[in-house]
Amino acid sequence: MSAPLTPEEVAIIIRARRLLKEKGLSPDTDVKTLCSQVGISRKTGYQWEKRLDQETNDPAREEFERLKAEHEKLKKAYDDVSWENEGRKIAWEIHEVDAMLAEKKSTMAKPKKEKR
Secondary structure, eight states: OOOOOOHHHHHHHHHHHHHHHHTTOOTTOOHHHHHHHHTOOHHHHHHHHHHHHHHHTOHHHHHHHHHHHHHHHHHHHHHHHHHHHHHHHHHHHHTTHHHHHHHHHHHHSOOOOOOO
16 A cells, blocks of 8 residues: 655646636546647657656755744744743742842851951
8 A cells, every 4th residue: 555645746646636627627637638738859858857756845945844843833932931931920920039039148148247
């Protein structure tokens, strides 16, 4: 059994079937008939297909997709940290931690020695 289709492959197949239907061709049209309908040779058709395949497998596009995924991951991490920090700020306000630290700091300060 072949591997399951990716979402991109399914979308391409659906689009191809719609195009065939719009052009009045049957879904099982062979490459030779398709190319002659367009007015190109079969060899040219395969060259176009190869060029399109190379463009879709372009390393720059793969790098872009990887960076996009990494960006989404970083945005989620930022949102999580931001949410945690907001919670801490609220907790500090509720428990008056700033005032407590300021009071503790003032009581812990050593008295200055007098100069002789």
